[in-house]
Amino acid sequence: MRKIEILLLSFSCLGFLMFILxxxxxxxxxxLSLLSLSSIYFFLGFWLFHHHRFGLIFNKKSSFAKVIGRIATGIGISIVILGxxxxxxxxxxxxxxxxxxxCFCTLIMILSLIMFIAKKDIFYKTIAIRTVFYVLIGLLLLLLPSYTFIKIKYRDYPKYIEVVKKLEADPNNxxxxxxEEKEYNKMKSRQ
Incomplete structure (x- = not known):
């Protein structure tokens, strides 16, 4: 992993803890950290997954399939981060x-794992590790109800949590x- 990527992931974890607490x-x-990370993957994914300096990205040794794979991986991971x-x-x-x-990252993950098993190329291992990481986090969040973090963050305000649960069941009410707005304002006035 690149240093900027690690730094932004660290800030994301810190921001998540501060958000939950x-x-x-x-x-x-x-x-800010998730948007920055998503932007780096989206716009610079082709470079982030390359093991050489920036000028050698599009050299003759670099196959067209690898360049497309790097771009697709960056876009897929970026979408997962936004989600x-x-x-x-x-x-x-x-x-x-x-x-x-x-869906995008799972397809890339499967293809990169197959290519890694077939060719033992470090490029495919790097892609597979990153996509597995983001697929697992994304899948976990997809399976959780959206009020899960509200229950943790506002655990001292059960009335607000109940209203949020009801609103989730009937969002057009x-x-x-x-x-929900009234309970939120009451809760914020007590803090």
Whole structure:
């Protein structure tokens, strides 16, 4: 892993802990680190998975399939990271983002594992390790209900959690939306 990637993953973990423990700026750190990580994978994935300096990326030794594989891996991981962020913050279309990214990454993971077994190339091992990591995290979050982190973050406010659960079951109910907003404001005024 590259140093920037490790640094952004560390900031993401720190932001997640601060977010869950309800510390100030936790959500900002989490959003900025996940968006930065997603952007690096999306725009620089072709370089991140290459083991040479930037100028040698498109040399004659580099096969067209490997270049396309690096680009596809970067895009797939980027979509999964965005889905993770959407799920943590209960934003719309989180599950759809996760499913699209997971399908993409699972396909890349299977192909890279097959190619690694066949050729024993470190390139395919690197791709497989990263995709397995993000597929496991994405799959875990896809299977969890979206209010799971609300239960942890606002464990001292059971009334708010109950309203959120009801709202999840019936998201178009205007009365529940208003009740959730009212409970949220009560909770924030007590903090």
């Amino acid at each position: 309800n510390y100030p700026f936790g959500s900002i750190i989490l959003i 993770i962020m959407f799920k943590l913050f209960r934003w719309p279309f989180a599950n759809q983002n996760l499913m699209i990214g997971l 205007i009365l529940l939306q208003q009740e």
